[in-house]
Structures are given as structure tokens and as C-alpha cells.
Amino acid sequence: MRDVLESLLSQDGYRVDLARTGEEGVEKFQQKPYDVVLLDVSMPGIGGLRALEQILKLDSEAVVIMITAYATFDTAVAAWRLGAFNCISKPFSNAEVLKTIADGVKRRRKDEERRVLKRTLKKSAQKSEIIARSRQMREVMDLIEQVAPARSTVLIQGESGTGKELIARAIHFNSPRAETGQFVTVNSGNIPTELLENELFGHMRGAFTGAVAAKKGLFEVADGGSVFLDEIGNIGLETQAKLLRVIQEREFIPLGETSPRKVDVRIIAATNIDLRQAVAEGRFREDLFYRLNVITIYVPPLRERREDILPLAQHFIRKYAAENNKKLSDEISPAVLSLLESYYWPGNVRELENAIERAVIIARGDRIEKECLREEIINPPKFESYRNGGQSNLSQVDFSRGISFYDEVSRFEIELIRKALDYTGGHQSRAAKLLGMNTTTLNSKIKAYNIRF
Incomplete structure (x- = not known):
């Protein structure tokens, strides 16, 4: 049979090596990788199933196809449980063998592409890719090294543009989760509230008008990995309650479904606002804040x-x-x-x-x-007050009779936004960039403060 298969596969363009026993096959596999391995269940020596076990110990993603004259259900189940890619029963047709081999090669190529992509992503997220000459950033890197192996939720705080997502990627790709799941990014500030839950939790077919097919949520996509919730401070209170359940119970309910689904994800959240202030103002749940604030990494502005x-x-x-x-x-x-x-x-x-x-x-x-x-x-003379850290504004505050902290902060925000809009001629996108926030956040503040320009 070996000679017949060698002739068939060689004629189809494959390079073929032969092994007479299970031990010889395992030894050859140790010497170099193969795209596909064909094993006869009843081959001499340790036999096909034992050889399958040993090959998969050497490479858990090896594509192994079993050939057996004993095409019983039990034999096939045993091979698949051990990790075989497929089983071919004797007598087989040439077309069946060639198709199964082609499917195996295709699977091997996809596995290799995924490994290369994972290595590339991991390399791009290595701590060495974070440029850190300053003492503050070296401390951030040390903290990444400490928290990466843990499962705990991480909250990354810092102004827009400081590199919070890069920090989140470094945490994921330097953790065991880089091998078991994906790194999924959710930009909470750019997704309308009514669509965010659908993105996070998914939906069942018929859950709402237009739901013609079921859709996986990003938490399910990231199972075994990490979910990065950027701008978490912009999430609505109702969605916050559901996020709290994911963190506490490790489960969620897709839209249109009644039973919860278990999920194993690490949540890494980021914000450019003061969440404590948001809690005090009733815009952010206190219980969610404390769940997120297990480990906090502050990324300093440039x-x-x-x-x-x-x-x-x-x-x-x-x-x-x-x-x-x-x-x-x-x-x-x-x-x-x-x-x-x-x-x-x-x-x-x-x-x-x-x-x-x-x-x-x-x-x-x-x-x-x-x-x-x-x-x-x-x-940059128009940014003089920025470089002075806002001291000119503070010098005008009368502390003798006491002040309302949040009113003063709001006045300062309004002044900053007006100056930025004036500087850019009312161009909101550019003003947002100058202020270190995204356009959606700036637009919501303009509406909240009823700023006219």
C-alpha cells in the first residue's frame, strides 16, 4: 500500500517520504515537519493510533489522516478523539485520497498563516515596541510585565493619543491568553448605545427586525482571549449593568435569548475621563468602577x-x-x-x-x-495658557468663600473647548485633536454645555 500511495501522490506533485513502522514514522517527523501524515491503523510496530498520539505530542496542530481496513465506528471515534484530521477506510478510491490530502494541506496552510499572524501581532505588541526612555514609561512597562500573566481586569487611564491601546495589546500578547484567544477591540465611544449591546453580546435570529441570521457578539468571539473596551466612560448605564454581569458571573445573554452563555474573557478597559467624577455625577456605576479598577495603569501625557x-x-x-x-x-x-x-x-x-x-x-x-x-x-503663543498648566485660570478663582469644584471644572472645560474651536475656525475634528479627545466626545460636550460658535 505504501508504494501505491507514493506513486499516486508523487504523480499529483507531492514530495513523499515513507516509513515502514510507527516508530520510524515518529522518528522521521521529529527530524522535519510534514504538511500531512498518512498512518495505517494496523501498521507494524507501535501501530497507527499510538504513532498518532506521539506525533501530536510533537506538534499539536499536525494534520494526520488515518487509513484502516477496520472501518468501524469505534476506530474512527478513537482516532478523532486523539486528534486525527480525517479517516479513510480500505478499499479507498484515488479521488478520495487526493481530496482528503488536499483538504489536509489547506488546513495546514491556514494553521501556518494563523501562527505567522499571531507571531507578527505579538511582536508588534511586545514591550520592546513601546518606546520608553522616560522614568514614567519605564514604570508602565514594569507594571505591564507584572499584570500580563494575571486574569484580573485592568483599567488604563490617560489622555487621548497617549497609547492606551498599545498598552492593552502588550498586556494581552505577553499573557497566556495570546495562545488561547483573540484580542478584540471595542471603541465604545464610536458605537451608538443602541448598537453597542448587539456588538458586545450578539443576537439570535429574529431578535429584532432585520435580524435574519444569528450573530456572535464580540465577547463570544474573544472567548479565551481579551476584550479591550476603549472609552468605557461613554457607555450607557444599562449596558454598564450588563458589563458588570460579564465581569462578576463570566456570562452574558445574547439579544433575543433567555439563557446565559458562559465566557472566559479578560477585560481591559481604557478611559480618558475621570471615572470617579463620572460616578459622583451619576454617569457611571460605582460597582462597575470598582470592578474595573482592580489594576490601574496611568499613561502620562507626552x-x-x-x-x-x-x-x-x-x-x-x-x-x-x-x-x-x-x-x-x-x-x-x-x-x-x-x-x-x-x-x-x-x-x-x-x-x-x-x-x-x-x-x-x-x-x-x-x-x-x-x-x-x-x-x-x-x-505656539496661543497655547501659552496650556503650557502654564492652566495657572492663569486658577489665579482668578476666589477660594475665600469656598467654591463648587465641579462648576469650576466645567467652566474650565468650556473655556478650553471655546479656545480650541476659535483657533481652528470652528473645525470640530481638528479642535478635538488639539484637545486630546475624539470628535464624538467633543460633540457631546458641546451639546451638554450648549456651546455656540
């Missing part, structure tokens, strides 16, 4: 870690020079570096990246010059 500006800028120069096929040195002159380090960076690392991308594209020489930078970086 203005508080100016030592990171130079290595970050050099990284972005190399990145966008390569993407745009430009021969550009990552050397930065003292004059340009002085401007970069003096600017307030309200949009943090994301704004720095955008500024460097633009500078790389318009650079005429072999390095970035002052003229390549945006006007607000070269001449």
Missing part, C-alpha cells in the same frame, strides 16, 4: 515625559520614510528638537506621529527641517 519625544520622533521618521520610499535621515537638529520638546502636544503621541508624517512627506532635503513642522508647533 508633555510630562519629554525625554520620549526624540526617540518617538526618530521612530516615526524611519516608519514614514520607509512607507513613502524617501531617503531621510532620522537625525533631528537641535532647533527642530527644541520646537518639538517645547510644544504642548494636546493630542499626545498620536499628534506627534501625524506631525512627523507630514514633515517626512514635505521634506525636500535629507532630513526634517524647521519649515516642515506645522505652524502651531513653530509659533
Whole structure:
């Protein structure tokens, strides 16, 4: 039979190695990987089923096809339970063998692609990919190393553009969950409340008008992995209650279903607002806050870690020079570096990246010059009050009779938003970038404060 199969498969373009016994087959598999292994259940030596076990110990994703003259149900079940890809019974047709082999090769290719993708994602999320020269960011990296192996919920706090998602990815891909499940991102701020629950929990067919088929929710997709809930402070109170159940009970109920489904996910949440203040104002559940706040990682804004500006800028120069096929040195002159380090960076690392991308594209020489930078970086007098940390506003507050903290914070927010809108000529997207928040958050604040411009 070995010779017949070798002839058949060789004629179809496959490279074939032969083994007479189970022991010889296992030894050959140890020496080099194979796309597909064909094993006869009744082969000499340790036999096919024992050889199957040993091969799968060497490579749990090996594609092994069993051939047996004893095509009983019990034999097939035993092989499948051990992890066989498929079973072929004797006598077999050439077409059946070739189709099963082709299916096995296709499965092997998909497994390899998935492994390569996983390695690529893991590499992109390694701590070494986080640029951290400053003491503050080195402390963040140390904390990532400590919390990654745990199951506990993590809350990442920081302004927009500071790299909270990068931190979340590093936590997932440096944890055992990188091998057992996906990293799924949910941008809570960009999904309307009525659609968010459907995205998170899924629905059954017929759950609502237009639900023509069942849909898995993102929690089910991420089973065994991690769910990153970005801008969790924008989630509605009703959805917050359901999130609390997922954290406490490790279960959820899809829309249109009555029985809960168990799920094993790690929740990593991020916010750019003060959740304690949101709790005090009744916008965020206190019990959910304490469930999320098991481990907190604070990502400092770029203005508080100016030592990171130079290595970050050099990284972005190399990145966008390569993407745009430009021969550009990552050397930065003292004059340009002085401007970069003096600017307030309200949009943090994301704004720095955008500024460097633009500078790389318009650079005429072999390095970035002052003229390549945006006007607000070269001449930023309108951001003087930002760089002073808002001291000019605080000096006008009369503490002698006491104040309402939240009223003063609201007044300061209104002033900042008005200044940003004035600076950008009413352009909300650009104003949001300058303020370090997303456009949806800015728009909701404009409506809440009834700001006219």
C-alpha cells in the first residue's frame, strides 16, 4: 500500500517520504515537519493510533489522516478523539485520497498563516515596541510585565493619543491568553448605545427586525482571549449593568435569548475621563468602577515625559520614510528638537506621529527641517495658557468663600473647548485633536454645555 500511495501522490506533485513502522514514522517527523501524515491503523510496530498520539505530542496542530481496513465506528471515534484530521477506510478510491490530502494541506496552510499572524501581532505588541526612555514609561512597562500573566481586569487611564491601546495589546500578547484567544477591540465611544449591546453580546435570529441570521457578539468571539473596551466612560448605564454581569458571573445573554452563555474573557478597559467624577455625577456605576479598577495603569501625557519625544520622533521618521520610499535621515537638529520638546502636544503621541508624517512627506532635503513642522508647533503663543498648566485660570478663582469644584471644572472645560474651536475656525475634528479627545466626545460636550460658535 505504501508504494501505491507514493506513486499516486508523487504523480499529483507531492514530495513523499515513507516509513515502514510507527516508530520510524515518529522518528522521521521529529527530524522535519510534514504538511500531512498518512498512518495505517494496523501498521507494524507501535501501530497507527499510538504513532498518532506521539506525533501530536510533537506538534499539536499536525494534520494526520488515518487509513484502516477496520472501518468501524469505534476506530474512527478513537482516532478523532486523539486528534486525527480525517479517516479513510480500505478499499479507498484515488479521488478520495487526493481530496482528503488536499483538504489536509489547506488546513495546514491556514494553521501556518494563523501562527505567522499571531507571531507578527505579538511582536508588534511586545514591550520592546513601546518606546520608553522616560522614568514614567519605564514604570508602565514594569507594571505591564507584572499584570500580563494575571486574569484580573485592568483599567488604563490617560489622555487621548497617549497609547492606551498599545498598552492593552502588550498586556494581552505577553499573557497566556495570546495562545488561547483573540484580542478584540471595542471603541465604545464610536458605537451608538443602541448598537453597542448587539456588538458586545450578539443576537439570535429574529431578535429584532432585520435580524435574519444569528450573530456572535464580540465577547463570544474573544472567548479565551481579551476584550479591550476603549472609552468605557461613554457607555450607557444599562449596558454598564450588563458589563458588570460579564465581569462578576463570566456570562452574558445574547439579544433575543433567555439563557446565559458562559465566557472566559479578560477585560481591559481604557478611559480618558475621570471615572470617579463620572460616578459622583451619576454617569457611571460605582460597582462597575470598582470592578474595573482592580489594576490601574496611568499613561502620562507626552508633555510630562519629554525625554520620549526624540526617540518617538526618530521612530516615526524611519516608519514614514520607509512607507513613502524617501531617503531621510532620522537625525533631528537641535532647533527642530527644541520646537518639538517645547510644544504642548494636546493630542499626545498620536499628534506627534501625524506631525512627523507630514514633515517626512514635505521634506525636500535629507532630513526634517524647521519649515516642515506645522505652524502651531513653530509659533505656539496661543497655547501659552496650556503650557502654564492652566495657572492663569486658577489665579482668578476666589477660594475665600469656598467654591463648587465641579462648576469650576466645567467652566474650565468650556473655556478650553471655546479656545480650541476659535483657533481652528470652528473645525470640530481638528479642535478635538488639539484637545486630546475624539470628535464624538467633543460633540457631546458641546451639546451638554450648549456651546455656540
